[in-house]
Amino acid sequence: MWWNTLKPSHHRLWADDVTQLLEARVDGDYVQLKNVRNFEWRSETDYTPRWESRTYDLARLRSADLLLSYWMGPHIAHALVSFGFDDGEQVVFSLEIRKERHESFSAVGGFFRQFEQILVAADEGDIVRTRSNARGEQVYLYRLQMSQVKVRALFLEYVDVANELRRSPRFYNTLTSNCTTIVFELARLISPALPVDYRLMLSGYFAEYVYDLHGLVPDYSYAELQALGYINERALASDTSAANFSTSIRQGVPGVPANEVYP
Template structure:
């Protein structure tokens, strides 16, 4: 084995060891015991180091290392996604759509309301939309403390029939909280939540202190908006029949959309660092800009709750668009 191959093998084993350490830490075999899985990960790493350092070079050491690497990967490969778990209320129903000609009936639309303290008032609905009435597509961008961390929501304007939004999320069970690195290890399922703007957007713009929301209209024609809408519907229905895992790199709120698009979308680092997605869409001339720079557009697109007040469910979609560029 030449020197280059030896170096490559060592790097590969090091990266694999780091990945397996994270696998055991974040999605280990001891369910419901968050302290035990990290301890097991540490013990696994210590044992691996002992095997490498104590066993003599040769077949014995290779066999020992192989066992330490293969067993966790084999167990990981057996983990399967499911739509049937004890889900948190916000993602407890699996939405789907049925089509009859130009009519699309969307079932299990999340239509939550919120009390004065921001507590959820659960409600789901079923609505029918005529694709001939689809006139535009909008994008909401949620940002947290970092400009590099965000969450997009995609909304479709059916005129008098109202708006229907999609939020692509990690589906959490009742005893789970979202952890970024857990999203590498089949910890969460992927869900397409069909929702009202007064639910998913309003929760972020008015009731979550650590989130800011911007609204943008895209330049999509009615025909293009229809194509994008049907991609969401198709993927949503596929997930109902065949669930998939959420992954922070390959199947998150932006990469999942990229993968579902007919014809694809050029890869860009801002699809991963998705807090910058609105900047990317601006540069690709996908947003209505009204001749503004990106900084100006972002400033005027901010849904400031102090400015727009707190309109109820019926007025929310129209109120947040008043005076915004492109509307």
């Protein structure tokens, strides 16, 4: 009876980095995203907040990259998907816990309706940089092998999730509704035959799961893709120049064309 009294809410005193809900509107090929996060992070606690409205042309959507960020050993990682456009724009989607100002993440608490969930859309210089540079997490980037039709479909599934969460708050669940399971669930809407696998729970191995499904660049071993996709050194080297962050972290990553241009 107590469990059933716990209800998710949008009305709490949220931490600064999750205070705004993403709002999306689709008009043909154009998607307008309101509340795209683009904070300037100097450290984990020192930052300048910025929330922006941006418009993306799906006709120019060209790529999707999987990022895994490790903060507590090899078994658990946070999964993000970054979408690239041929004009150099990048936007990252990340399902996260929506912390209140007094809260910090707890995997155990995530089982027991302690946190709501939020879908964040953010600039790479915000959401990737804060993990690699400000927090010192170990971050890996992989180019996904998907047709343009499926990349577009995956982007629009994230848009649908954002608007559904805006309408109806939901609890985050460490096991069944987290950053990895949402990627799997959205991908399964596009390819229903995707198998359930233990690596959906041990999220640190999620890229290996995608590799086994032929979703990463061929002609490389998984170990090679992982080594070449490690971005931290490149991210730290670009720390004083936000403009080339997206270019720097992709240097040498298999599947990324040498002529890709980023702002």
